[in-house]
């Protein structure tokens with residue numbers, strides 16, 4: 001079998017997605033996700049100009065060799081654009097291999113370690129009351145794990161806090177600038193979780209995402225203040241370039257820590273994992289080297305009792321979600337899977353075998369990863385330039401988030 005053609009399809013069914021379609025001379029094809037939110041076209045150029053010409057004529061069964069060829073062979077290793085391109089190719093190749101083997105992907109990976117995949121979904125509110133109502137409503141739909149966020153009083157809702165802010169990236173051409181205050185945020189979050197525990201009790205898993213906005217000592221304080229409410233995790237407490245920075249947080253709190261949505265390789269989390277500075281590693285197939293990358297990172301994490309928790313927001317396409325859930329179904333050290341849901345147009349463009357059943361996702365038994373792209377639908381939704389927002393402190397200082 002040989003790779004005959006590789007197409008890159010860019011479309012915006014409510015969000016921008018970059019999809020790789022690898023077609024073989026035997027007619028089998030596979031699809032992969034290569035989306036980097038807000039930087040989509042950089043990946044398209046990388047794929048079209050530098051990757052695809054090198055792969056035509058190669059044997060699609062040699063997934064590991066192609067992965068190494070694109071990683072080591074480029075000389076310029078790692079980085080989000082390179083790794084998203086590798087991820088898109090890798091996910092499509094695993095799809096082809098599983099189809100050739102006539103198996104669902106999880107079977108090829110080693111078979112099912114579980115029947116269904118626990119997910120968490122998001123609730124945000126303009127105030128504590130609104131968040132509590134949202135959590136109660138989601139629990140009624142069968143969710144067993146919920147991420148709760150709240151806007152800072154006196155400031156407009158910003159990305160990842162108030163209601164529906166995950167959509168905001170799509171309506172602006174240039175990045176919106178938002179205002180952040182650590183001073184106002186820190187005492188607010190424990191109050192939210194106190195109210196939540198009073199209302200929903202202790203069975204529900206509760207999570208919180210800080211979006212990289214704190215320093216280690218601030219995160220340590222927050223983790224400690226949240227201990228009475230037994231969070232499932234505190235996510236992205238500080239920017240993670242400084243892996244040893246997490247030692248400081250760890251010394252002060254037993255609140256579990258999760259990290260990794262912007263990581264691309266095992267080297268981004270090597271120290272975090274081997275020093276047991278985190279509890280959940282949140283890498284995802286589209287950004288961390290595809291199925292091959294995830295397997296490598298999760299196997300390494302297993303040695304140190306760190307569990308998997310694939311990133312799964314709306315900008316990780318249903319294809320990457322398909323790859324994630326097959327890995328989730330197999331991975332022995334599974335923790336949880338994020339699932340933000342998708343807009344109707346996104347579902348229409350990516351027919352998928354995975355499905356949500358209450359608080360869980362199931363893979364389905366379709367061969368491959370079970371997700372396809374409908375190119376006719378894709379043609380209806382042209383790319384729209386869109387960016388994530390930018391955060392500034394109240395005095396105008398550019399902020400991490």
Ligand code: GCO
Pocket residue numbers: 037160166209211261311312313314315338388
């Ligand atoms: C999450 C995230 C997302 C990211 C987004 C960036 O936990 O799901 O933090 O909301 O910000 O995926 O593109």
Ligand code: MG
Pocket residue numbers: 209211235236261
């Ligand atoms: Mg996050």
